[in-house]
Amino acid sequence: MNGRPQPLVVGAGPAGIRAAQALVAAGLRPLVVDEAPACGGQIYRQRLVPDERSARALYGSEAEKAQALHRDFAALDGRIDYWPQALLWNLRDGIADIAVGRANRRVAYDGLVLATGAADRVLPIPGWTLPGVFTLGGAQIALKAQGCAIGSRVVFMGSGPLLYLVAWQYLKAGVDVAAVLDTAPFQAKLNLLRGLHLAPMVVLRGLRFTAELRLRGVALHYGVEDVRIEGQERVAAVAWRQGGREKRVACDGIGYGLALRSETQLADLAGCAFCFDKRDRAWLPQRDAAGRTSVAGVYLAGDGAGIAGADAAERAGERAALALIEDRGLPHRRERAAALERELSRIGRFRELLETAFPFPAHWVAGLSDETMLCRCEEISVGEVRRAIGQFDIGEINRLKAVSRIGMGRCQGRICSSAAAELLSVETKRDLDTVGRLRAQAPVKPIPLVLVPADLPREAAE
Amino acid sequence: MPLLHRITRKGHAAIAFQLDGEPCEGRAGDTLLTAILNHGEVLRRSEFSGSPRAGFCQMGACQDCWVTLESGERLRACTTALAPGMRIVTRQGQAA
Numbered sequence: 334m335n336g337r338p339q340p341l342v343v344g345a346g347p348a349g350i351r352a353a354q355a356l357v358a359a360g361l362r363p364l365v366v367d368e369a370p371a372c373g374g375q376i377y378r379q380r381l382v383p384d385e386r387s388a389r390a391l392y393g394s395e396a397e398k399a400q401a402l403h404r405d406f407a408a409l410d411g412r413i414d415y416w417p418q419a420l421l422w423n424l425r426d427g428i429a430d431i432a433v434g435r436a437n438r439r440v441a442y443d444g445l446v447l448a449t450g451a452a453d454r455v456l457p458i459p460g461w462t463l464p465g466v467f468t469l470g471g472a473q474i475a476l477k478a479q480g481c482a483i484g485s486r487v488v489f490m491g492s493g494p495l496l497y498l499v500a501w502q503y504l505k506a507g508v509d510v511a512a513v514l515d516t517a518p519f520q521a522k523l524n525l526l527r528g529l530h531l532a533p534m535v536v537l538r539g540l541r542f543t544a545e546l547r548l549r550g551v552a553l554h555y556g557v558e559d560v561r562i563e564g565q566e567r568v569a570a571v572a573w574r575q576g577g578r579e580k581r582v583a584c585d586g587i588g589y590g591l592a593l594r595s596e597t598q599l600a601d602l603a604g605c606a607f608c609f610d611k612r613d614r615a616w617l618p619q620r621d622a623a624g625r626t627s628v629a630g631v632y633l634a635g636d637g638a639g640i641a642g643a644d645a646a647e648r649a650g651e652r653a654a655l656a657l658i659e660d661r662g663l664p665h666r667r668e669r670a671a672a673l674e675r676e677l678s679r680i681g682r683f684r685e686l687l688e689t690a691f692p693f694p695a696h697w698v699a700g701l702s703d704e705t706m707l708c709r710c711e712e713i714s715v716g717e718v719r720r721a722i723g724q725f726d727i728g729e730i731n732r733l734k735a736v737s738r739i740g741m742g743r744c745q746g747r748i749c750s751s752a753a754a755e756l757l758s759v760e761t762k763r764d765l766d767t768v769g770r771l772r773a774q775a776p777v778k779p780i781p782l783v784l785v786p787a788d789l790p791r792e793a794a795e
Numbered sequence: 796m797p798l799l800h801r802i803t804r805k806g807h808a809a810i811a812f813q814l815d816g817e818p819c820e821g822r823a824g825d826t827l828l829t830a831i832l833n834h835g836e837v838l839r840r841s842e843f844s845g846s847p848r849a850g851f852c853q854m855g856a857c858q859d860c861w862v863t864l865e866s867g868e869r870l871r872a873c874t875t876a877l878a879p880g881m882r883i884v885t886r887q888g889q890a891a
Contacts, residue, residue, distance in 0.1 A: 462846060471873075481801050482802055596856075
């Protein structure tokens with residue numbers, strides 16, 4: 334390829350797979366780097382070994398999409414370089430450091446598609462570090478990828494479409510679902526009806542989940558507040574307030590999440606400009622409709638650039654690759670690009686509606702008790718952070734990190750940073766967009782202390 | 796009582812490992828997290844308060860499920876496949 338380094342695709346979920354496929358179709362040979370042992374991302378994650386379940390049992394109504402993605406990625410074999418179980422931990426000036434096992438591989442790239450995905454967003458609640466409490470995503474991975482339930486009597490709580498999907502998947506798997514606790518009032522769900530024309534299948538599927546949960550006797554509680562997880566060595570119950578009344582249900586497993594949070598660290602290291610996104614309540618890397626960032630040759634696709642779901646991720650991955658191809662001066666498919674942008678725009682409008690049906694419980698933040706652990710890694714409480722904010726008159730989150738160590742633990746703020754920003758905003762009566770965002774630091778995740786440089790054969794980079 | 800409950804792969808090939816010196820069996824296809832939590836209810840103790848932890852995100856983001864092998868090697872339980880003969884330490888004080 335006239336001596337230029339190969340394009341680099343980070344992530345092999347729906348966005349990364351479609352990006353790689355489009356690059357190959359244009360005659361390029363991308364390097365695809367992914368942390369998982371097999372492609373699919375979180376939503377279409379594959380089991381480590383086959384089990385007795387069919388794809389239909391595993392992925393439900395999305396089985397065909399999952400299988401198509403797995404199949405299409407396998408068909409790229411020999412035309413891409415693919416490094417599974419590899420962690421891209423640093424980026425600068427067209428060079429990436431990638432940990433593969435105990436070796437560090439340093440590669441030059443020309444064109445970078447970041448398809449880094451998302452993880453559950455949470456606010457801290459009392460007892461949330463107890464064994465048996467997992468994120469909604471974690472509860473789903475246990476069931477789908479490992480064939481295990483997170484308890485024998487499980488409560489699902491929070492907000493976001495995943496709440497009802499995971500509860501329903503557990504019900505279907507024969508697990509006793511003790512209750513579903515929704516942070517939003519029931520009326521919020523009526524907003525979904527306005528989305529019927531935009532995404533009828535998604536809305537109908539959601540209605541079916543709640544109907545089947547109700548039919549099977551699962552209690553659905555709306556507008557829950559002041560949620561507390563009880564237990565000594567593991568989860569024993571969850572208590573909450575609802576319409577002024579105290580409620581409590583015994584359980585031995587909890588799935589909890591408040592929709593998703595984009596993984597943006599690599600875009601930060603790549604030097605991308607960020608802007609505040611009101612809908613996601615987060616600073617996100619700037620991108621145009623094609624996925625181009627403020628940095629030439631760096632493109633974004635999928636939930637890592639803003640939460641839009643798996644269907645959008647497939648389209649955004651392909652769209653970003655087409656932009657890379659165009660910017661490289663290669664023939665590109667202009668009409669296809671325009672069609673993808675139209676579909677992304679439609680999904681985006683539905684996403685706005687979803688947010689009104691599954692709103693973030695911002696009103697919880699002021700009521701967080703001082704004793705509640707905000708940072709799981711270093712056990713920094715809400716009270717300690719409040720005191721740091723008051724004592725040092727802090728209004729910016731990196732300053733807060735410096736004095737309170739929030740975001741400095743081994744998860745590097747993945748779990749606590751959105752909660753810390755919300756808390757800083759409420760405590761200082763500043764708008765959320767003015768408290769800033771935690772700057773990403775390399776390595777973006779823990780890597781072995783000793784990484785051996787691996788010199789690659791020159792062919793691998795061509 | 797174990798934290799996790801196996802629904803599938805009950806008949807898959809057994810993989811022997813040691814958990815805090817006790818012989819245990821996982822199944823082919825298990826992550827370390829799955830194998831350990833099908834026997835017990837904790838993966839580690841917090842270095843600060845000693846509070847029990849058993850992972851959280853299961854997707855390699857929260858870093859709350861690191862366990863230690865007798866050799867001193869540290870592994871993220873949710874993203875590491877169980878291998879035969881692994882000798883895992885979860886008890887407080889034994890982790891280096």
